[in-house]
Amino acid sequence: MMKESNLKIFSYLPNPRVWKALIAAEFSGAEIEVVGDKPKNLGKWLWDFNAEELPENARNDDSPNARKGRRGFSGTLFKTDGFLKAHPFGTVPAAFSPDGAIGIFESNSILRAAARAGASKNSLYGDNGFQASRIDSFLDASLVFAREAQVYLLSVESLSQENYDRMQAAYEFYLSGIEAALGVGKYLAGDELTIADISFVCDVGQFLRERFFREALEKQDYQPIGGSLSQEFPKSFHHMIHLSERAEFSKHLGNYMDGLTVN
Ligand SMILES: N[C@@H](CCC(=O)N[C@@H](CS)C(=O)NCC(=O)O)C(=O)O
Missing domain, CATH: 3.40.30.10 (Glutaredoxin)
Incomplete structure (x- = not known):
């Protein structure tokens, strides 16, 4: 049944x-x-x-x-x-x-x-109101980044300079915050995996699809924005790769992250 x-x-x-x-x-x-x-x-x-x-x-x-x-x-x-x-x-x-x-x-x-939802006891959304609110803070920051990425990817074949600059600024702002958080705890909101980490992996993973538009970007005299992620934001990069290789993630991501390490 x-x-x-x-x-x-x-x-x-x-x-x-x-x-x-x-x-x-x-x-x-x-x-x-x-x-x-x-x-x-x-x-x-x-x-x-x-x-x-x-x-x-x-x-x-x-x-x-x-x-x-x-x-x-x-x-x-x-x-x-x-x-x-x-x-x-x-x-x-x-x-x-x-x-x-x-x-x-x-x-x-x-x-x-x-x-x-679900019966398993877990700390995915924190163990108290303050922790949940801190996790919400990361989710909000992630949405602001993801919205910018949505606009960017939808128009990646004919970008305005303003559009490109906005994406670059949103990327720098969001990843700097993620990098700083990972300098403090093992996971974004502390020492436990939470939904903040899940949202981060999926939103940044989706943004990094820009690598498939390298040719279109170069034709417009732009470079992929996240092309140096591993050098610019090494903790964020490793966190993303490490999580995406975990069984709970890879079952759904499949080969979505392939090619990230060759950028
Ligand atoms: N921030 C939203 C984005 C959702 C969104 O914008 N979805 C678009 C497709 S990418 C949609 O459903 N558009 C409906 C329409 O065009 O009417 C989320 O994370 O769920």
Whole structure:
């Protein structure tokens, strides 16, 4: 018999933002049901708690569920009113409580939910309110970085100087903080692994996909920003590599980090 899930996630797949929750679930014991499809296919899906691929004749701009993609998706998406009630920003990954009554959006919040759910005793989200708040501080810093990285990667083939400079500044700011934190504790928020470390690995890992656009960057007279990560921020680099090799991480990351060490 399938175990009852603690959380349901709808998204394009694979998605490092979904891996955050799946990695946390490896430690917390949460059961997570993931539903979705390749990024290019998500326009064929009905975005809903009961998400499903729509038949071709149901995919037209006159559908009451037809909405214009707003961030990362161009063209029409099919989002139900129920989906938008649960997910007012209309983004994926989109998580739901098992009965679909509560929508949880923002991958760091879905990550928190995965850490809280599940039967295993763990310190993923700290052992008291102050520790949890410190972990939140890292998650907030990570989101600010990840948002900048999202804008950068979405326009990596035709970057403005402002866009590039903003990314460079966000990278320098975030990684300097991470490097400083790792000079104090074994993990970001202290001596235990927490969801701050999970978010860090997934967000920086996603940003470092810029290496696949080296040619496009060089054509525009730019260099990959994270190309010297291992020299500039050695503690951060080693922390990321070390964690991504742990079984709970590598099970989901697969070969996503391949090529990082050759930069
Ligand atoms: N900061 C958010 C980012 C989520 C996001 O921006 N998702 C985009 C795809 S990358 C989306 O769902 N866009 C929907 C649309 O274009 O309407 C998170 O971490 O979950």
